[in-house]
Amino acid sequence: MVSFLPSHMDQGVIFGVLGLWHAFNTLSLYIRTPRRFRYRTWFPVKLPWTFKYLELWILLFIVLMFIYTQMSHALPDLSSGVIQPAHIQRFQHVTFAFFFLLYTIVALVSEQSSFLPLPPGVLQSTFALGFLLELLVFHFGHHPGDTLESFIHMLMQIVLLGLVSFMFMEILWPQNFLVAITRCMLLGFKGTWFFNIGILINVPSSMPLGCSSGTNDFPDCPAGEPLMRAKAIQVLVFGCQMLGIVTGTIVGYALLNRFLIKGPYLQILEDLEDPLTKSDSDADADEENEDVPVISVIPRSLSRRPVSRNSTMSPKR
Template identity: 75%
Template sequence: MGSILPSHMDQGVIFGVLGLWHVLNTLNLYIKTPRGFRYRTWFPVKLPWTLRFLELWIILLIIVMFICTQMSHARADISSGIIQAAHIQRFQHVTFALFFLVYAAVGLVSEQCSMLPLPPGVLHSTFALGFLLELLVFHFGHHPGETLENFVHMFMQIILLFLVSLMFLEILWPRSFVISIARCMLLILKGTWFFDIGILINVPSSIPLGCVSGAHGFPVCPVGEALMRAKSLQVLVFGCQMLGIVIGTYLAYALLNQFLIKGPYLQILEDVEESGSKVDAVEEDEAVPIISVIARSLSIRVSVNNTISPKELRLNHQAVFQMQETINH
């Protein structure tokens, strides 16, 4: 989405850095407040005033540059009112980029003034809709046929499908750390895969054996062994990228957990195991008479809360006694 790096490689760096930023902040948020964790669509920076929203400002600037770049190649189409076939994809790219533009602009307005209070999940769904439209563009508007270009774009569709699904799941389960961290990891994978596509297009030495550079710079492979080998290499690269992101996330969590909080997760596990044992004990005691259960629950309540009033204690004993008399009769 920029102009410093070659095509697709610039988008790869942008999405990769954004995903890395979200992974680190999500891990940090979970380690510091595991019980109060809640997903975030964007993360503020510890800077004064509007610089706190640096992430949104950067996204807004990049999207504006991207739209201007795409439209600069289609000025003749705009002036004539007829979109040429070679420029249709540019207009498609601008369409889903506008969703990201709306996301960043609405987020800034909502955070810096009170004229646009947003319910939970609205901004996140806008961000997800941008990726959903990008998925539709890749699926219906990009290079049909059994080619290497279509094959690598199919992997991008898989990434976008899972990314959009996880983003909507975050709205349904906002406190799920697993869903949030998986979404952030997919943002990184989207960036690394874009970068891989950029390498195939812009680096001649990356052309697979038996293939040649095509009209748009993308390798063209003859049907047969050369095409199968080129596809297999891309599957290998995709798997290595996934593995590297998973291992990197584990390492980042271990380092943050070690140097920031000194291991609070162990205490959480102990609490969960202890509470689970209490639940199991109650479930195994289902055959105990109801009077014994009431009396035991009353004793547990008294032991936990020593501030129970004598009047409340007397009323509870009277209720137990009346229930006992009813059963006896």
């Protein structure tokens, strides 16, 4: 996406850091206010207002650099009026990049001014449409056939399908923490898998046995045992990355729960809370009291008098 790292590795770092940033803030938000939790498409930085929208500005810069890089390679070939086959994928990448560009611009305009008030879910759906178009590009426009490259992109499609699905599920269930944190994990998973593709392309020592460097510097594995072995290794890497992300999220939740609730940051977090709103413990106590039915003691009826044993009626003679 940008040129500070080799191909695909830079995109892996960007989406990996973005997923980690979203997971950290989602976990912190849920731990602090579990009963008032609501998903966020982006998270402001607690700095002076000029840096509050740092996430959006960084993403805007990265998207613009990506579009410029792709178009700088493809535009010179348009002088003949025909898109060269080698550059069709660049134009495909630019199409979904424009969705990310639209998302950042709309978010900045909406958040920094009253010119564009947006109903809930608009930013999230715009961001999700960019990933949906990327999924379609990978599915219909990338390397069909039984090759290692097509297999790796198929695994990427699984991640993208899950990411898009959970992004739209967040709009339907905005207070569901499980949906929100799963979306963050899938966003980070997209980054780690991109990084794995970059390693496979740019690191010669990662070449699978029996394979050689093919088109686009991607390993070319002959059909048979070399291809099956290379695919099996990628499935293993895929599963290990998934396991690592889930484990890291659980460990991160435990650490944040320890330091945010019982650690030295409690007083700072309490100062940031709105004093006019009830704390979550108070809300829980109120709900518990509402759930307990009110039991009133009904006095014994005055018409019912205790009957002594000696007052039993004798049978009539």
